[in-house]
Amino acid sequence: MTNPLSLLYRDDHLVAVHKPSGLLVHRSKLAGGEREFLLQRLRNQLGQRVYPVHRLDRPTSGVMIFALDSATAARLGESFAARQVAKRYLAVVRGVGPGQERLDYALREEDGSRPKAEMPALEALTEVKRLDSVELPVSVDRYPTSRYSLMEVRPLTGRRHQIRRHLSRRGYPIIGDAKHGKGNHNRFFAGRLGCPRLLLAAVELSFEHPVEGGWIDISCGLDSGMTALFQRFGWAGHLPLDGARQRQAPLLAST
Known part of the structure; x- marks a missing residue:
């Protein structure tokens, strides 16, 4: 039997869940022979229809919001489209990442509908910050040691x-x-450190409630594999916890 999804928040209009790594959100042309999807599992678990309002890539884990009716889905979808939802991720990367930086490389869409050269380059902005790093006495690449960083994104x-x-x-x-x-670093983490997944997790969403008003901050812990890795690397102090809080103050704009 499949374990129930972890519910992070629920009210009369919204539900937030911890999406496991490797699970597709819904059926698509990328689904292939897949038979299990987050949307279906959540619907069955709650016994009611749910409406997705944003996306996470299949290998990414973390907090996802679903609306419980179409009107709420439309309103919250507009907030995502208008960039009024604050998102926080944790990622484990190769090397010692930048202390703090805003990346502004324009990106072409990767939807597979036409050649990339015909797709326009669109504005893309990402703020990154190194929270910690580790150096392992193992030669994975051409150096005698290997360094990795925990990035807030x-x-x-x-x-x-x-x-x-x-x-x-x-x-x-x-x-x-x-x-x-x-590939060599991916194989090292999979074979030697027990982490065969993409080490990217959506750990927090903050947004204005589309019906009741006020702000909601929803946080999501890591799965067992990433948690064990953080503890092994001495990063336990950066482990997020499941939780949700409501507040009246608006979000501060990013600088």
């Missing part, structure tokens, strides 16, 4: 694979990223 736009592409272009690919990362 706040995307200010919502382009497809934006975080993965921005960090890779900056020279700090996310561990476990098969397309934009480095």
Whole structure:
């Protein structure tokens, strides 16, 4: 039997869940022979229809919001489209990442509908900050030791694979990223450290409630694999916890 999804928040209009890594949100042309989807599992668990309002890539874990009616879905979808939702991610990358930086590399959409050269380059902004780093006495690449960093990531736009592409272009690919990362480091984490997944997790969403007003901050802990890795690397102090809080104060604009 499949374990129930972890519910992070629920009211009469919204529900927030912890999406596991490797689970598709809903059916699509990328689904192939998949039979299990987050949307279906949540619907069955709650016994009612749910409406997605944003997306997470299949290998990314973390907090996802669903509306419980179409009107709320439309309102919250408009907030995401208008960049009125603050998002916070944690990522484990190769190398010692930048202390704090705003990445502004324009990105072409990767929707597969036409050649990339015909797709316009769109504005893409991501704020990154190194929270910690570790050096392992293991030669994974051409150096005698290997260094990795824990990055806090706040995307200010919502382009497809934006975080993965921005960090890779900056020279700090996310561990476990098969397309934009480095295979030797991915294999090392999978085989030696027990982390065969993309090490990217959506750990917080903050937004104005589309019906009741006021602000909601929803946080999401990491799965067991990433938690064990953080503890092994001495990063336990950065582990997020499941939780939700409501407040009246508006969010501060990013600088």
